[in-house]
Amino acid sequence: MAYSDKVLDHYENPRNVGSLDKNDTRVGTGVVGAPECGDVMKLQIRVNEKGIIEDAKFKTFGCGSAIASSSLATEWVKGKTVDEALKIKNTDIVEELALPPVKIHCSVLAEDAIRAALSDYRAKQGTPVATPGTNAH
Amino acid sequence: MSDHIYLDYNATTPMDPRVLDAMLPFFVERFGNAASRSHQFGWEAEEAVKIARGHVADLIGADEKEIIFTSGATESDNLAIKGTVEMLASKGKHVVTCVTEHKAVLDSCKYLESKGEAEVTWLEVDSHGRVSPERVAAALRDDTVLITLMTANNEIGTIHPIREIGEIARERGIWFHTDATQAVAKMPFDVDALNVDMASLSGHKIYGPKGVGALYVRRKNPRVRLAPQIHGGGHERGMRSGTLNVPGIVGLGEACRIAKLDFEKDQAHYRRLRDRMERLIRESLDHVQLNGDEEHRLPTTFNVSFAYVEGESLIMGIPLVAVSSGSACTSASLEPSYVLRALGIGDDMAHSSIRFSVGRFTTENQVDEAAKTVIQTVKRLRDMSPLYEMAMEGIDISQVKWKTH
Numbered sequence: 346m347a348y349s350d351k352v353l354d355h356y357e358n359p360r361n362v363g364s365l366d367k368n369d370t371r372v373g374t375g376v377v378g379a380p381e382c383g384d385v386m387k388l389q390i391r392v393n394e395k396g397i398i399e400d401a402k403f404k405t406f407g408c409g410s411a412i413a414s415s416s417l418a419t420e421w422v423k424g425k426t427v428d429e430a431l432k433i434k435n436t437d438i439v440e441e442l443a444l445p446p447v448k449i450h451c452s453v454l455a456e457d458a459i460r461a462a463l464s465d466y467r468a469k470q471g472t473p474v475a476t477p478g479t480n481a482h
Numbered sequence: 483m484s485d486h487i488y489l490d491y492n493a494t495t496p497m498d499p500r501v502l503d504a505m506l507p508f509f510v511e512r513f514g515n516a517a518s519r520s521h522q523f524g525w526e527a528e529e530a531v532k533i534a535r536g537h538v539a540d541l542i543g544a545d546e547k548e549i550i551f552t553s554g555a556t557e558s559d560n561l562a563i564k565g566t567v568e569m570l571a572s573k574g575k576h577v578v579t580c581v582t583e584h585k586a587v588l589d590s591c592k593y594l595e596s597k598g599e600a601e602v603t604w605l606e607v608d609s610h611g612r613v614s615p616e617r618v619a620a621a622l623r624d625d626t627v628l629i630t631l632m633t634a635n636n637e638i639g640t641i642h643p644i645r646e647i648g649e650i651a652r653e654r655g656i657w658f659h660t661d662a663t664q665a666v667a668k669m670p671f672d673v674d675a676l677n678v679d680m681a682s683l684s685g686h687k688i689y690g691p692k693g694v695g696a697l698y699v700r701r702k703n704p705r706v707r708l709a710p711q712i713h714g715g716g717h718e719r720g721m722r723s724g725t726l727n728v729p730g731i732v733g734l735g736e737a738c739r740i741a742k743l744d745f746e747k748d749q750a751h752y753r754r755l756r757d758r759m760e761r762l763i764r765e766s767l768d769h770v771q772l773n774g775d776e777e778h779r780l781p782t783t784f785n786v787s788f789a790y791v792e793g794e795s796l797i798m799g800i801p802l803v804a805v806s807s808g809s810a811c812t813s814a815s816l817e818p819s820y821v822l823r824a825l826g827i828g829d830d831m832a833h834s835s836i837r838f839s840v841g842r843f844t845t846e847n848q849v850d851e852a853a854k855t856v857i858q859t860v861k862r863l864r865d866m867s868p869l870y871e872m873a874m875e876g877i878d879i880s881q882v883k884w885k886t887h
Contacts, residue, residue, distance in 0.1 A: 348798070356798055362866045379884035380830035380869060383792055383809060383818070387868035404868040408794040408809075412866070461885075 373466025534735025565708030574625025638774030639783025648677025690737030
C-alpha cells in the first residue's frame with residue numbers, strides 16, 4: 346500500500362504526542378474508536394482563559410492513516426476557539442492527507458475525537474454542547 | 483533490495499539458484515513437448531519430466547506414478563476436492579474440513595455446497611489452531627466421502643495431528659486429502675507414515691518456481707481416482723490435461739531433490755533462526771502473545787500479537803523488513819484474519835499480529851537487525867498508544883465500554 350508523503354511525515358514525526366491532565370478543568374478529553382475495530386484515538390485539548398485552544402495532545406492505536414489523521418487534528422485545533430475547532434470536517438483531513446477511500450474512516454474518527462474532546466471540555470465548563478452523531482456511526 | 487530483510491517465506495520463497503540452473507536448458511534448447519512421442523525433442527522433455535516426478539515422489543515417500551503436475555497448490559486443492567466429490571457422487575456427498583484451511587480449500591468446498599453437490603462440516607479449531615482426531619471422528623457420517631485438512635497452517639504454522647486423522651479415515655474407508663503446501667520440505671512429510679491419500683504441494687513455497695505444483699494421488703489401498711476438472715488431451719493419467727510445463731516441472735523436481743538432500747540442514751537452520759527471532763523479541767518486549775501452537779508448529783514460523791500496537795502501523799515502521807500481518811488494514815476485505823479469529827484470540831489481538839517466517843537464505847544478521855527494528859518500532863508505537871497507556875495505568879481494556887462504530 347502506498348502512503349502519501351503527508352501521511353508518512355505525520356507517521357514518522359507525529360506532532361503533539363502525549364497526554365494532558367484529564368482532571369484539569371481546562372482540559373477536554375475525547376476517546377473514540379475500539380480496539381476490536383483496529384483503531385482507538387485519544388485527543389486532548391487545553392483551553393486558556395481567552396477561550397483559545399492553547400495545547401492539544403493525542404495518542405492513537407491504529408494504522409498509519411489513523412495516526413496521521415489524529416496528529417493533523419491536534420495541529421489544526423491549536424490556536425482555534427472551541428467554536429472554530431468544531432468546524433473542522435473529516436473531509437478536510439481526507440483532502441490534506443490524500444487519504445484513499447478505504448482510509449476515510451480514519452478521518453471520521455479524528456473528527457469524532459475533536460468533537461468528543463470539545464464536548465468534554467464544555468461539559469466541565471457547565472456549557473455542554475450537543476455533538477450529534479459524533480460518537481456512534 | 484539489498485537492505486531489505488525478507489521474513490515472509492511462508493508467502494513465497496526465492497528460487498534456489500540450483501533450481502534455476504536446472505530449469506534454464508528447458509526454455510530454449512530443450513523446449514520439446516513432453517507428449518511428443520515421435521522425436522528427440524519430445525523424448526528429452528518426457529525424460530526430464532520423469533526425473534522430476536521421481537524427485538517429487540521421493541520427497542514425500544510416494545511412487546512417481548502417483549504425482550499429478552498442476553499449476554500450483556490452489557489447482558491441486560480444487561482437483562482433489564471437486565474431483566473426489568464428483569467421482570464419488572453416487573456414494574455420498576458429505577465433506578469434512580476445518581475453518582482455518584486455505585481459501586483454495588474453503589472456497590472449493592463452499593462452491594460445491596452452493597451447487598448442492600456437497601454437504602460440508604466446517605470443524606472449529608482449539609485456541610492453538612488444532613483439530614483433534616476425536617472431533618474429526620465425531621463429524622463423520624455414513625455418506626462422508628472426503629476429509630480435507632491442511633497439514634500445517636500458513637498463518638500460524640500449527641500442525642494438525644494428520645497421522646491420527648489419516649488412521650481414522652483409513653478405518654472408515656474415507657478418502658483423506660491434505661493441503662501440504664506449507665508442510666512439505668519444512669517438516670517430515672511421508673504419505674504412508676501420515677496415512678494420506680491425496681496431498682497438495684506447490685513449487686514456490688519450497689524454493690522452486692511459481693506456477694507449478696503437484697497433487698499426490700494414491701494408487702493403491704485405496705486406489706484414488708479423480709474426476710478431471712480440466713479436460714483435454716488426457717495428460718497426467720487423465721486427471722489433468724494440458725501440455726506439461728516442462729521448465730516449471732523440472733524446477734519443482736529440482737526443488738524437491740534439494741529439499742530432501744538438505745532436509746536436516748534446513749530444519750536446523752529454520753529452527754535456530756526462528757527461535758532466535760522469538761527470543762530476541764520476547765527478551766525486550768512484554769505483552770507479546772504467541773498465536774498458534776508452541777509445540778506443534780512449523781520451524782519456520784513465528785506469529786505474534788504485539789498488544790496495544792496495530793499491525794499495519796508496525797509494518798509501516800519497519801519498511802525494510804518484509805513480514806505479513808493479520809490486521810484488517812493489510813487485507814483487501816478490511817476484516818482481520820479469519821485464521822486468528824478462529825483461535826478466539828479477539829479482534830484487537832488479531833489487529834496487532836505479525837507473522838515472521840524464516841527460510842533457507844535468512845541469515846543471523848538479518849534476524850538480529852529485524853528484531854532490533856521491530857522492538858524499536860513497537861516501543862515507539864506503544865508510547866503513542868492510548869491502550870498501552872491505559873494498560874500501564876492498570877485499566878482492564880476488555881472491560882472498557884468503547885464508543886464503537
